[in-house]
Amino acid sequence: PLTVDPEYVNKLREGRRDEIAPCCRCLHCHIGGNQDNADRGYCRVNAMTQRVFREGGPSGYELPAADAAKKVMVIGGGPGGMMAAQTAVKRGHTVTLYEKSGSLGGLLDFAHNVKGPHENLADFKAYLERQLEVNGVNVVLSKEVDAAFVESEAPDAVILAVGGARDVLEGPGGGVPVVEFNDFMTADMGE
DSSP, rough: TTTTTHHHHHHHHOOOGGGSOOOOOOOOOOOOGGGTTTTTTSSOOOOTTTGGGGGTTSSSSSSSSSSOEEEEEEOSSHHHHHHHHHHHHHTEEEEEEOOOSSSSSSTTTHHHHHOOOGHHHHHHHHHHHHHHHTTEEEEEEEEEOOOEEEEEEHHHEEOOOOOOOOOOOOOOOOOOOOOOOOGGTTTOOOO
């Protein structure tokens, strides 16, 4: 947990437990996440945490202030959009995050249901939501954004964080069932 949030102890002391970035127990900090990072770990919750110790890395954990404040529109309220929004605000921009559905988190609830409570994904979602509040991000739910709306709002920058589109795979034949991603938790797949 101290790797994820170097201010862990200070936040506890100050009664800001809901602002502590949770460790998701993925172990990427110790073993790396893929071949490109096999010799150096990283944190999937806090991208800065181990970069500050590397040659060419930033000199500290604080984000540099932007040269000029901009009006930033973030489209998509999943973890990527929430992180982008809070990062932009911390750099000094005015940020509004738009989410098409009525709640934030994207697929974090789904991932939590699949992986279980041991990876703290529900805590991660709550942390990201709290960071939006603490940092003053304007959040607009149940708003689908199109080109006309972007044009009417006239932001200086737009961050698209809408996730990826999934293709629906047709059955491979031979009686092998194909279960769509959104349905697999409740699908009858036999034994």
